[in-house]
Amino acid sequence: MKTPFSLLCALLFFTTAFSQSITNQLKISNGTLEGTFNQTIRIRSFKGIPYALPPIGDLRWKEPQPPANWDGVRKADHFSHMPMQKRVFADMIFRADTMSEDCLYLNVWTPAKSPKEKLPVLVYFYGGGFVGGDGSESRYDGESMAQKGIVTITINYRLGIFGFFSHPELTAESAHHASGNYGLLDQNAALKWVQANIEAFGGDPKRVTIAGESAGSISVCAQVVSPLSKDLIAGAIGESGAMIKPTLPAIPLAEGEKNGVSFAEKNGTKTLAELRAIPAAQLLDAASKPGVWRLSATVDGYFLPKSPVEIFEAGEQAHVPLLVGWNSAEIPYQAFTGGDMPTTENYAKKLKQQFPDNADEVLKLYPGTTQDEVIKSATALASDRFIVYSTWKWADLQSKTGEKPVYRYVFSSPRPPEVKPTDNANANKMPKALVGASHASEIEFAMGNLESNKVYAWTPDNYKVSALMENYFANFIKTGNPNGKGLPKWEPNTNGSKVKFMNIDVNTKLEAESERGRYLFLDKLYLK
Template identity: 80%
Template sequence: MKRQILLLCTALLYTYAFAQPGTNKVTVANGTLQGTFNNATNIHSFKGIPYALPPVGDLRWKEPQPPANWTGIRNADHFSHMPMQKRVFTDMIFRADTMSEDCLYLNVWTPAKTGKEKLPVLVYFYGGGFSAGDGSEARYDGESMAQKGIVTITINYRLGIFGFFSHPGLTAESAHHASGNYGLLDQTAALKWAKANVAAFGGDPDKITIAGESAGSIAVSAQMISPLSRNLIAGAIGESGAMINPTLPAIPQADGEKNGVAFGEKNNAKLLADLRAMTASQLLDAASKPGAWRLAATIDGYFLPKSPAEIFIAGEQAHVPLLVGWNSAEIPYQAFTGGDMPTPENYAKKVKQQYPNDADEVLKLYPGATQDEVIKSSTALASDRFIAYSTWKWADLHSQTGGSPVYRYLFSTPRPPEVKPSLNKSPLPPVMVGASHASEIEFAMGNLPYDKVYAWTPDDYKVSTTMQGYFANFIKTGNPNGKGLPKWEPNTKGSPVKFMNIDVNTKLQPESDRGRYLFLDKIYTK
């Protein structure tokens, strides 16, 4: 009876918080938040919400701990500290103005008016190779998705040496005898926070979809298979990347520990106390030196009981709908050909160097009889080796063992020219023959207006309307189809494989490149 009264009081408190015009207050488990309200869009936002204790001091390289309670009203009108990182990617534009090891915060956008709506929820993980990124980036902004009737959350998680450092000492002090997956455990903690608190923002805790791009997509695949998180989600969206060889695959914990020991020895810090005594800046600088340390998640027996591919093969992942795909030109052809001119002769030579026993098969699958064909095939091969194959493997395995529909896409819209072309660029920039890595994010999240770099056209906005429409429908129902959109047929076990080619003229197409991925499958699953 006491529990029922407590739940009723809590529900009334949430309703009261949203019912006060102009207050923008919401009460969560740890205290009351004061957010902001956009009169133009009717969206509430709450930024910089702590979902765990600051992972500093003795909490460096420990599983995230529940956040502390606060008294009074906590101001939630600005982004918190971004995680520790170097300036790795020039396309990352952060709105947070500080960087700190104290980075475990999240941001919420909601269209709710009463707190009782039970709206679908999106939790988005940023990309950046697990070495860079932040939930404040404008391309991930949640306001546009919130206008679609979705409570949207972006989170910060630990990166690089702070998020993926394994060491025998850390394993020994862990209650789970595990070390190395702190950034992934941060994401799980954020999901648990959402499960416990999103109702206060009008969200449905039983309707949480996770999504992410690149490393964020890799993280989505990992959260789908972890016993710690797979029961927290109702759906998953992956944009270019899965934790499957050769794309940032998880390594045995023993190998991660060896990497950690070697790093400590290089820095005269053999003991954990010595490593924890280093300042965040010292640690970041040391780990950023070439060859200093290898970043990889670990098969730790806790977050990851075995390799991701093994878990998908066994059908032990979350049995939820999956929307997943990649871009038509993830990386330029030079990633395969190097500095050589893209002639048929140079291309054939490079293929024979890379695949001495399979060159003829590779040249059939990725032909190069003319320069244009070489550029196209080199782009495809480089992109497949980089990230497309692993994403394909994820989609293929889940369609076979996940017991749920898989909606696969190819994003094919190239970015338009820049508004003001940079004067600092190389005189010979990489040649792109399609949509490059990460270029779909603004389209999918409805955030083209935030990116002032490119001269977006009406066709770009058309593509964005289509792609965001698919994403929003999927988040709401587990099915991307809806009024005004080309019909998207799912892939399930035994069904013909089809994918949605998202472009100015979006259309469903039968899979045509399976031979490429089956060939790579033989190489990467040895």
């Protein structure tokens, strides 16, 4: 029996109308948004949503203010301005095409068909050393996570001099007698926006997990310990980084103010009004000159009442499940050996230079009896001092005082060769770096976004690892536990338990910690 033409037309009409009803409008606290609908994967997206007033003019270096209401329908179909920044990191692929001090916007991807679904929520903070990054980067795209039933959000926050400038005049004008943590306060404001608005997108404000990589992971650590944010989250994911020495630790407010005064003097500006009057591009140029200004968060007595380590030790952080880890070769061995060949002699000499009082102890922890061992140990030592130790310390402290499970991982799956490898005439003069996973290489795997990165020749094994890692993350976001059907069992760490971690690679498996001695040694150096 043939379907009548009139019935086909009716079906087409209702299908189109249904799609349009999903695509069209959604009302939040400030007004009505109109997003877009990907009919193939049934995901709605709303981009460029303001979560605070533009931090410009007199609002430069002030705590973010609630966004203004609007009349009519606001189009939410494109990414808004990226934060002010220099082009520092070549691996950042932005989809926003404008840059501005007016940057406090967020993006939402949702699979929900109605506000009643109460889906889990992921809020992702980008990395970039607090000097680069943007919520439009394709590696953070939320479509893949949304397809797993998670309302996914990326946010923009102020960077560099705009996000972390401290000054006595700023402290004096603040109602909280604080200055310097504007980028972190932006993140807090975004979390407050989520609490107020996420139900409209089908999300559950009681099931919000925050995640991030590098500076994004440091941000997660900071939000977990801040009294302003710790009650706004149900879980946390940290990928390589914590706000613990030596990885961008927060400094005393007085020290941050001193840095700010020094910058103002070098820049020839005498008052806060003069500093606020400097055009954004000019201010970015001035602050980007080497040695002119030092970026750091501050222990300001407001966002951070104490250092993160002190807060963890006192058990005053958010008591939520934590999934945290790092990559197997965060930075290459040359970060420690410099331009010297990685011979046993050169390695021993470098150890004595760097650790004059305990070189022998370091050599036992990071042995170097052959060139291969030197490369392996120098990679480990460089990575530990860069970002691994701080991440380990976070995991260790949280397992002792956080009262919730801590799931640790090491990501060991290296990227494949580039599609069009660069021709480097010096590539064969030094031994190749240790094969492993470099800093930031896990992001596309964890967020299910390998396909969007056209730089690398991804293999079936890469997609296998990505599927596994994304499923672990998705399960954790939904339940606080990464385990699920078809995945190797991941045991959590709690105080007093034998530490285990998931080694994520083609052959993913749970392993016992064997490097604790290295981290306890670094403890003595960094937490004197």
